[in-house]
Amino acid sequence: MGARALAPKASNLPSDLTSFVGRRPELREVKRLLTTTRLLTLTGSGGCGKTRLAIRAAAEMSRGFPDGAWLVSLGSIHDAMLVTQAVFDALGVQDRSAGWSLSTLAEHLAGQRLLLVLDNCEHLLDGCATLASTLIKSCPELRVLATSRQALGVAGEVRLVVPPMSLPDAGHDIPVEQVLSCDAVWLLGERAVAVVPGFAVSACNAAAVLDLCRRLDGIPLALELAAVRLASLSLDQLNHGLANEPSILGSANRGAEARQQTLEATIGWSYGLLSEQERLLWARLSVFAGGFEDDAAVAVCSDPLLTAERIVRLLGALVEKSILKRRLAGDDPPRYWLLETLRQYGLQRLRELGEEADMQKRRFDWMRALAESVGAWDGRQVALFHRMYRERDNLWAALDFCSRQPGGVAAGGKLAQHLMAYWACRGPFADVRRVLTSLAEMAQEDSVARGRLLWVAAVMASSQNDYEACAALSAESLHIGTEARDVEVVAWSLILGSVPCLRDGDLAGANERLESALSLARVMHLEHVELDVLNTLCTALIAAGEVDRAIQLGEECVALSEKRGESWVRGYVLNFLARANWLRGERQRAEALAREAARRKHALDDRNGLTMVLENLAWMAAEGGRHERAAILHGCAERVCESSSLTLIELYRSQHERSVTVAVQGLGQKAFDAAFARGRAMTIGEGVAFATEDKQPPPPARAVKAEPRPVLTRRQEEIARLIAGDLTNRQIAARLCLSERTVETHVTNVLNKLGLNSRIQLSRWMAELTDRGLTAVEERAPRYRR
Secondary structure, three states, rough: OOEOOOOOOOOOOEEEEEEEEOOOOHHHOOOOOOOHHHHHHHEEEOOOOOOOOOOOOOOHHHHHHOOOOEEEEOOOOOOOHHHHHHHHHHHHHHEOOOOOOOHHHHHOOOOEEEEEEOOHHHHHHHHHHHHHHHHHHHOOOOEEEEOOOOOOOOOOOEEOOOOOOOOOOOOOOOOOOHHOOHHHHHHHHHHHHHHOOOOOOOOOOOHHHHHHHHOOOOOHHOOOOHHHOOOOOHHHHHHHHHOOOOHHHHHHOOOOOOHHEEHHHHHHHHHHHHHHHHHHHHHOOOOOOOOOEEEHHHHHHOOOOEEHHHHHHHHHHHHHHHOOOEEOOOOOOOOEEHHHHHHHHHHHHHHOOHHHHHHHHHHHHHHHHHHHOOOOOOHHHHHHHHHHHOOOOHHHHHHHHHHHOOHHHHHHHHHHHHHHOOOOOOOOOHHHHHHHHHHHHHOOOHHHHHHHHHHHHHHHHHHOOOOHHHHHHHHHHHHHHHHHHOHHHHHHHHHHHHHHHHHHOHHHHHHHHHHHHHHHHHHHHOOHHHHHHHHHHHHHHHHHHHHHHHHHHHHHHHHHHHHHHOOOHHHHHHHHHHHHHOOOOOOOHHHHHHHHHHHHHHHOOOOOHHHHHHHHHHHHHHHHOOOOHHHHHHHHHHHHHHHOOOOHHHHHHHHHHHHHHHHHHHHHHHHHHHHHHHHHHHHHHHHHHHEEEEHOOOOOOOOOOOOOOOEEHHHHHHHHHHHHHOOHHHHHHHHHOOOHHHHHHHHHHHHHHHOOOOOOHHHHHHHHHHHHHHHOOOOOOOOOOO
């Protein structure tokens, strides 16, 4: 062999120019896998930090490889035939033979214990796959760590997806401490300090920082670019700019390869590696908001250029190439989505293709067809409610489309009418009502579209206990329906108009409206309207003491519901039948009906309806002398309400108060509070199991006695975790707004308290603690004062 090593060093890994932030779980997993596999490939979208993670892992494991850890950067190479030469170059080996052959390389590495890092393989997959496969077969002590947006696809390869940096789950009022603990915010703050001295994440700016990190999907490259822009823009300006023009991030490290200098260039690199059909599908898929399933992709994106069969195959290819994310959950179909940064890039390409308007129209047509299925009130109802919930972001986008298109308001009115039951089940009531009334304001004053939008908005108002608004909206809708001679709008408006009457005790007014609606529904064969009229009539008749007729109409409603296969109305009417049978003295049947109602409502995840059923079961338990069960069920009902920020329907308020009073008298306040707390601590599933099967939730796991461990103050633990993240004292001081001397004092105290001698030992101690799910801070039970 005419090759020999020239370089005396045992590694060519670059030195860190900036601190390595977060990624502790991923780093541990990479290091663990490299002890058990010969070829590990880190995959993920552009800019997600694959290279940085690979280099860090290689550096920390380099001592375990006597012949070194070597980085082979392939980003600038475009000929697969040059991959072997790139490895020779990285190793500092000159080949004086006839050529740079793979067999020569394998011979050179055969007896070496060495870690080879192949960085950016995605555009040279065939060459990298051949190289890796040959080397791991020929060199038993060799380990290969590859980074690529697509796996190499060779035997023996283990794949690890590198996700974006961690962010808190979506929600409101996230504590500042939780914001600070996530890696994405940590990275942004760390990099921002370098360009904006004194920058720190605090209670004042935490919401804006979190918003920025979410807009950028927690992608490290995007966060680093954003930090640079903070030198000239405020957080609010940057957030606003990103909402309108993602390229506002600009460029950062001029020493990096061109494709890594801007986020757009990084994504463009991925785009350039795709086939023409893959690029076209990426652009078209960007029209979806919040994800999609394969049937939606086919319905919206297929045409002679992209056939349905081809799209299904291309979805898998885009997942493999880290463009699409895919989630598999239970029996649901796979769900795909684009990270927002990739979606925005795709939308730009869609505009350039001149297809944006057409794709938006096709997305609306698909959503309209799905809504029509929901509005069929048939045996698909449970599955379709769950599907529509998964498509809620696409639904909002469809409603927004209606507000911007000629004739869109009329389409929005039909959409709303189909989705009334779904929205009444799932909400969110306030947002739906706001959007529908906004669309109604855009409609012609006496148009049927306006009438439809108003009566569905009245349903939302009723669900919010806003009966005055319900009365006003339903009255205007009734006027429009009457003038336009639209029987369905009239019938629904009459039903909604009866609800404020029931609240005010005007039973005659409620019955008059409901009997008229029932006649219209039966004459015009509107079975779904008839279902809801019969259901509401049961309530009115029970309130009027006409229990026998309430049971008669309720059973008619159940029969009609069973014929159609629907579940939403059936859950309600079973509950009303339960109440009527209880009042008639048929208590065993009554409770059986209520339990079935609870199962129906839980299957639909109708938390508003489930709350009513749990309240009814609690009332029955209290009346039957089972006071502890009543208290537990009241706790369960409150848990369901709080889980969705609901308020108990006003029509149930007096029954609730009577039931609580009876249960408290039977148990005493202290025992009632304890039982109520038990119910409130249950999950919704546990609460339903208790309500329907008397099934007690499993007792909480007995706490395992923890091993004694040294205790740090919260500030000391915070500093220890930052040290474990490889921050210097100066970086820690800047992050925590402390003096460097104060940090030094804390570090000394921590080491002394733990009996450690170095920062390296402290990092290992913290990592072990984290792996075991422990904290270094003593947890004290909070004290409550009554």
